Amino acid sequence: MRRPLDFLRRLRRAEDCGLPSQQNPRYGWLRGLSLAVVVPLTASAMAGAPEPAGLATSRTDLTPKDLARVIAITRPTKDFSKPEQFEPMQGGAGTSRKGANKDAFSQSSANITFEEEGIFKLGNALFRKNWVSSPSSTQASDGLGPLFNERACQNCHLKDGRGRPPEGDSGTTSMFLRLARQASTEEEKAALAARKVLNFPDPVYGSQLQDLAVPGLRGEGRMRVDYQEQKVTLPDGTVVWLRKPSYSVDDLANGPLDPHTTLSPRMTPPMIGLGLVEQIAPADILAHADPDDRNSDGISGKPNIVRDGQSGELTLGRFGWKAQTPSIRQQAADAFAGDIGISTPEVPNHWGDCTAAEKTCLAMPNGVQERLGPVEAPPPVMDLVTFYSQNLAVPARR
Template sequence: MSTRFRLSLALLTTLVLSACDDAPRFTHAEPGEALSGGSATVRKSDQNAFSMPSANLSPVRRLDFSVGNSFFRSPWVIAPSTTTARDGLGPLFNTNACQNCHIKDGRGHPPEAGDSNAVSMLVRLSIPDDPAYADLIQRNGVLPEPTYGGQLQDMSNPGVEPEGKVRVEYDALTVNFRDGTAVELRQPTLRITQLGYGPMHPETHISARIAPPMIGLGLLEAIADDAILANADPDDKNADGISGRPNWVWDDAQQKVVMGRFGWKAGQPNLNQQNVHAFSGDMGLTTSLRRVDDCTPAQTDCLAAPNGNGPDGEPEVSDNILRLVEFYTRNLGVPARRKVDDPQVLAGKNLFFEAGCQQCHTPSFKTRSDAAEPELANQNIRPYSDLLLHDMGEGLADNRTEFQATGREWRTPPLWGLGLTGTVSGHTQLLHDGRARNVLEAILWHGGEAQAAQRRVLAFDAEQREALLAFLNSL
């Protein structure tokens, strides 16, 4: 069923006239603008553009990168196995290799409508917070669904029932530009079927998450907390309608609350913990930070299944493997921008600023001098993200909290590499659940704090829209 949204012309005109009158004007590329990752930027624009090591990584250190890549790409197997370095998969899992979700180190996608093969899309589960479980919520950020846990796992080892299957259905929504151009959006609805352990809690919150691209993560990790906090304005004291704020999350290794920066709601503080949680939730693999399989008390077959832990209690993913995978994920380089001096791209950059997009998609940062890897230190980078949470409106809301993030808040995703999504991943599906089929649709889904910017874009004519997209696709 199609639902049409029409904006008041008077309201739209008012918004356009009040749009960012003090926005800078760009007549040529800024110095170093093509080097999105500073001296770590890679010169690659083909299907392998997201899989290259940082350009300034030495040949010796590229060996560790290659070994980490092998553990990222190769499948894990069920224990017991003669392949003891890679056994322990499951008992419940979503995939058997990191690369299956982060295809070519790029972006995942939802299953086709009606298909239950959701290999590069996860489904998060939780129930409303309960003060009786305050300690669990502090450490996990959510209260997991009692029977199925915090993530629906649709695959399992023999003798263990998978948790269920997910299908995505879409309704059509139509948005009109001021010049009369209509764009059809798709509103997803998740259907979970074939539940293996009985019904879910009646108040279960369900949220789909596609795998994000892997580029530049070490550079984002190397941004100082103070630099991120400098852009926060949780009470909107400057009255610009933008109130970005950090997520404060639990650090498993440090055993304390720190600032989050990874994940769709900035729910993870660093790459190592992000990797640990992916090994556990996505593949059912234990580490020194998560030593038990991801089974709930109701899943007795899962709890009783064999695992790949060593005879002295060594986890399935050793600390050395974890270190190598962390090194790999830290050092995936960011591709250089294309056509930075193109007149249409520069015109689009001006429109990006005039619409106010840069208020959340912060163009640049400088990384810390004490970054975890020397190649990532003191780099002038251009991620186009503030790494803060923003209310994105009811249209994108999943009504699921995560630490400090509300059900309407999402972390601003970096835009670097955006224009190579189709080349690398074979599709251009965007946003947390892949509902947007292209960049323009993603813009039109913006609401909440981004509503004013979205409405300014709706006032652009066809030539302006093409220029804006040319700029975004140059990133």
């Protein structure tokens, strides 16, 4: 399946963002480019299941012949003595067969074109880019913070893989604390019921604890992780010691957290295969919903129906630890805002997660430049980062 890349019509402004201009003959191939993606299809496992939020749970775009083929290909195996037929190429035609080294998670989908590889590399450059605080002599690179957790996407998603929990005084490079509280008023309860919000932030510190800040400002606090060793006996009698973490916050800059605020650690997940997940038809995911384990397989999958931040419509959540985000682009915009403090068209808040109570934060300068538009990361930046995130290849099984 190939679909047009809307952002190519907007790359005329890319040169202003420190990227090659579409008018440059060297990059004339950008015009009319389309994206090759692999669409993984699954069969409806629970025909007749209720349709959450009015979303269909059965496919209407496949012929009976195609549906039968999909069922045959995706039917779970019962023979674990040998690899499944398609197991080595677990990412389909986009699977990367490049060497199993430290860059194994940083390869592009194998089925993109030479021209698309150029776009992928531009997105990679932005993914690795270190943002700086405003004002700055650099063009289109300022706007960091004022409060933030890291300066670049790659600093959290280490080599495009998952993060690691902090050890001792090693810092919290790839983990942060999500701050949230339950609804406390009838108005807030109604907003939750209508799926207008997922939860409510701490009234002072916002939706996540940001331990870093630009010069002239203090970070919100420092995450503390304490481990308690526990002795566990396995079914075969083997005794192992496991560590149970507990989380707290030290050195809070603006007084204590709200007593109803909860702490939830978030470690960065790997980036590979996100584009494949985004292409799965919603009906295929919803058809496998089984929150009450009616088929007695021990799995109680429950889809998360969320409200799309751009259209306002209810849709299927796919990304994030709790599948709270419907698209890769929205996930990237949320990370720009919360983790780095960069505004985007999707989340046009120039001060990131700063709250009304953090007046010093809101008084800091931002990185908006009039010639680039009303946000710090304009559409061409988001287009390239999204393309990069969609096309990080799943490596072949070893």
